[in-house]
Amino acid sequence: MRAAVYHGPKDVRIEEVADPRIEQPGDVIIKMITTSMCGSDLYLYNGEVEELVAPGHTTLGHEICGEVVEVGSAVNRFAVGDRVTFPYSVSCGRCQSCRVGQTAHCLTSGKAIYGFGTAFGDLGGSHAEYVRSPLADDHLEHVPDSLPDDVVPFLSCNLPAAAIAVHAAEIELTDTVAVVGCGATGLLALDLIRRHTNATVYAFDPVPFRRKRAEVLGAVPMDASADAVDTSIQAVLDATHGLGVHKVVEFAGRGDAFDLSVALARPGGTISGGGVYLERDHPVSLFDMHFKNLRLVLNGFANAHTAQRHAMQLIENNVIDPTAVLTHRVSLSELPSAAEQFTTREEGFLKALITP
Structure with missing residues (x-):
């Protein structure tokens, strides 16, 4: 064969x-x-x-x-x-x-x-x-x-993984949400998320056409490229009175995407990680997660x-x-x-x- x-x-x-x-x-x-x-x-x-x-x-x-x-x-x-x-x-x-x-x-x-x-x-x-x-x-x-x-x-893989990550995030009707990573699974998750909340959903990705796809699904497209991501984070903070979003669903599977998720989540927020992380030496700020009282659920090995x-x-x-x-x-x-x-x-x- x-x-x-x-x-x-x-x-x-x-x-x-x-x-x-x-x-x-x-x-x-x-x-x-x-x-x-x-x-x-x-x-x-x-x-x-x-x-x-x-x-x-x-x-x-x-x-x-x-x-x-x-x-x-x-x-x-x-x-x-x-x-x-x-x-x-x-x-x-x-x-x-x-x-x-x-x-x-x-x-x-x-x-x-x-x-x-x-x-x-x-x-x-x-x-x-x-x-x-x-x-x-x-x-x-x-x-x-x-x-x-x-x-x-x-x-x-794609649709079960998206459904698992969205379910684990426990999104409420009024929760603001950020989706980090708008590949196929991230966009499927975004489509499901729009059925869970009436609040704003932000879609972060460095690739312009993926952000356009997310916008069609009703999300606010945010540039996650290296030279624009800090400005995008600040825009979300400004729109949420300095707090950040209630829930982050992450599907990029990279250390910088995880850092972005931590930066976007408000105190007491949830990060549902559906990405596949293979980096073994990426430094993670336990300080930021601890003092934000973040709830972290990883589902990459779905x-x-x-x-x-x-x-x-x-x-x-x-x-x-x-x-x-x-x-x-x-x-x-x-x-x-x-x-x-x-x-x-x-x-x-x-x-x-x-x-x-």
């Missing part, structure tokens, strides 16, 4: 690799119908987590709409021909972590993540014609007929399985249309060039749908 194989920083190649096979009785093999690129894929693409991957071996991707083409002998919930999706991480539903909703920390799977390298289970990714899904009965989900193929990959069915309902009930952030459609063979467009923040690029 063809798959996107990591060979080094910004060197992903579409190559012929061995087809996945049933390895355990609970496995299924899925044929990819559609998949997509997530912002967290760029950490691998750019070589920022080389200790996690095996060059020439690791295949990428963790979002999917697929068709079951083979089932293991112990699989009961799925049959050949079923249309399915999975959360980005594999979970058993029975271990101590899963029983308290921490499915991304499943003890049975060892925190296995599709397409995220040898350190996370060495599972093949969804940027391939076929993928093996272990513990299928426990974490795979049937896809309702009402959901089209181009919507389904959002259920693996327990997507716990929110996946809720995300389905949001789409089925026409609460949200995630394809609004889908800007590009490419074939698997075009994935390397699309990944380069994504990482350089080419004008107009938010998210790409990938077909075989």
